[in-house]
Amino acid sequence: MPKNADEMLEFAAAHAKDLAAPGLSPRPQRKVAVLSCMDTRIDLFPMLGLERGDAHVIRNAGGLVTDDAIRSLSASQRLLGTEEIVVVMHEGCGLSGASEDDFRRQLAEDGVLPNWRLGAFSDLEATLHHSLDRLRTARELPHRENVRGFVFDPEDGSLREVDAPER
């Protein structure tokens, strides 16, 4: 019987004083939203120098610009005042080299044919480039001038930019 959830509740209860942020605004002070992968080796706060109150954090499998990422970013900009987007993908992603067909077959065997694709990719930089292009032309976003893309390598801890914006 998994007990992560119980352990998490206990942990939070023991640290409530540190977790309280009374009066901290839901509007990110640094006016930035970060979109990244769900990968277990990524903790964006110590990676990017973020404190609570600074940024919105959006994460999904791959750090892909899905419709739902656009929904979140649109809410971030239109309701809560962010104006800048940073996308963080990474080396060694579980979606890199995965097979859409195998995944789809596995789902079909369980009787489900989803209306989404896994999002497997083979070329990390091309995928990130495509994501940045999509964000820069997304009319759902009022602020699409400041969109930057990084690649994190968990093996050596490096973060490099891919596709610097036109200046």
Added chain:
Amino acid sequence: MPKNADEMLEFAAAHAKDLAAPGLSPRPQRKVAVLSCMDTRIDLFPMLGLERGDAHVIRNAGGLVTDDAIRSLSASQRLLGTEEIVVVMHEGCGLSGASEDDFRRQLAEDGVLPNWRLGAFSDLEATLHHSLDRLRTARELPHRENVRGFVFDPEDGSLREVDAPER
């Protein structure tokens, strides 16, 4: 001109040694995925006692069980071995009490009619309950027995469970 992205790159470069996790598996060691809101007041690692390597972290506007969250959770379980899901919503969410109509009108004025809804809600606990129900019946997920839902209150730092699982 926003300079968050540049500052983040500089910060990461100065901390690469701490960010490196050579050999750390992309398969979460605690076999758990956390789904939460993008809210700026939420940092899940110190909230739930997570270390890098422990969990997948999925975040979107609201911490809602969207199709894309199902995609990510499905990848998490089918490709990377997680077996447990913890959903963390929170008090004071930007989507709480927001207007779908106003948001849609704003988008329409910018010439876009998205195929998604904002996800505004009025009843936090009912929304979380609905999310848990959806996950527990989602055949996209091979492991749907251990799904738990929490509500975080950023004002006092408390984390409480909503809708304990049937035992």
